[in-house]
Amino acid sequence: MTHQYKDTFLTQSSTIIEALKIIDLAALQIVLIVNDDCKLIGTITDGDIRRAILNGVQLTDTVDKVMNTSPKTATQNDDTASLKSIMHTQQIHRLPILDEHGCVVDLACIEDFTDNAEKEHKNYADISIVLMLGGLGTRLMPLTENLPKPMIEVGGKPLLETIVTHLRDQGFKNFYFSVNYKAEIIEDYFKDGRDFGVKISYLYEDKRMGTAGALSLIPDQPKGPLIVMNGDILTNNNFAHLVDFHKQTNAMATMCVREYQQQVPYGVVRTKGTKLDTIVEKPSQTYFVNAGIYILNPTVLEHVPKDQYLDMPTLFTQLEAENYESSVFPIREYWLDIGNPQDLEKGRAEYHQIFSDKKA
Known part of the structure; x- marks a missing residue:
């Protein structure tokens, strides 16, 4: 030692x-x-x-x-x-x-x-990454008029490339791309993933299926957990820690959350009946919001109906209603949902502070 x-x-x-x-x-x-x-x-x-x-x-x-x-x-x-x-x-x-x-x-x-065979398991060969890439990116028009949102340039390369290489560098090699809008652009760029050191299979959405419905398109029952992630998220989250956390909690499904603070722009008056008690100037309230990243045990797919629209929050609600255990994993690393022009500019400005320039 x-x-x-x-x-x-x-x-x-x-x-x-x-x-x-x-x-x-x-x-x-x-x-x-x-x-x-x-x-x-x-x-x-x-x-x-x-x-x-x-x-x-x-x-x-x-x-x-x-x-x-x-x-x-x-x-x-x-x-x-x-x-x-x-x-x-x-x-x-x-x-x-x-x-x-x-x-x-x-x-x-x-x-x-651990012997070499066990160390190889640290490459997470039994875990698949499912990236949801079929959105229209309406709020980023006109940039997305001829380009799917995950292919927008951030840090000198498509956002999706950063997502893939960040996960690959943490040992994840098996990917599913769920595509719809401008799918051919994504497929032409990434092909089967070989040039990026990963394996990519494509799930083709003929219609909008939501952030969970597309999971029904996975052809075979996965051997291990699925990490599901929206394709417009810029993060340097430690996904190995996410996997460990999920396994330790023995949950069927884990949702990543992000701390969000909302400040009241006024002095808040607290009362006791008709009498003034205290005045708190511009207090802030902390919430945990859905971060668009999830890890699911393979049996969760049994709860995803075929060829139907289903969002991930609805799936979690259904699992809870059926008394299946779910957990939440707080992301403390950098996280940004690139859903509008302001956040896109923020991501571009902060990219090189967060990510080193690694070649694929």
């Missing part, structure tokens, strides 16, 4: 923002909260932070608001077989190793115990 585990150390007075920097930049993707003697107090993963965001925790709060105070650990006396067994049984990727005083002396990683 002998990983650079000390790079993951923070104290209880550290902020969640500091923890995020370690998770995002360090290969170990975990934070170990320790005291001055390196005694383990708790751990933080990406999933811990996202769950806390849903509960209203702020990124400027200290890490004690999100840390797991009872993490799974191992001792110096545990052999390799024991470490591997603990990690597989508990379905965890990282395991702090402690001495007799509870101090961190190493960090076991699941990669240490």
Whole structure:
């Protein structure tokens, strides 16, 4: 092992923002909260932070608001077989190793115990990406008069190319393109995906089928989960974290959400009966809105009727009504729905700050 585990150390007075920097930049993707003697107090993963965001925790709060105070650990006396067994049984990727005083002396990683065949699974060969590309892009006319919205240039290349290469670079190689309006332009550019290092199959919508109805066009039952995404979203979301989160929650379907703040432009008056209680000047309210990205277990397709219009929110509502578990995954990374000229210009202006110029 002998990983650079000390790079993951923070104290209880550290902020969640500091923890995020370690998770995002360090290969170990975990934070170990320790005291001055390196005694383990708790751990933080990406999933811990996202769950806390849903509960209203702020990124400027200290890490004690999100840390797991009872993490799974191992001792110096545990052999390799024991470490591997603990990690597989508990379905965890990282395991702090402690001495007799509870101090961190190493960090076991699941990669240490996987053979080449298992490591290949990290390419997510059983997961398919379904991109919904059939919209008319009416709000972006006249740009979309002769061009489908996903092919509009952002950052010197089609928006859709950025979506594909970002997912590919995270290990996702199997794609379905659901197309309708100006489908031939998309197909001529991407073909079978070979030039972009992926495999692309096309789902042809003869009529408008909504963001979920087109899933009925998938010819064979998928072996693993489906990540479904609208084709007008610019994001550097960590999709590997999304997959892990979905599996950990044991949900049938997971909807990505984005925090949205709405400010009241007036002083809000709060009353007690006929008496004035308080006045709050221009308060803001925080909501979580649908981010247009979903991950679905393959059995969800059994709930999508053939050849019928169905939107994704309606599908989630139906699953809930039938007592199937669904979850929400908050996107904390960059996210922009390019649905109007203002957002298009915003995406173009911010593109090179968010994405490095990687060649396909």
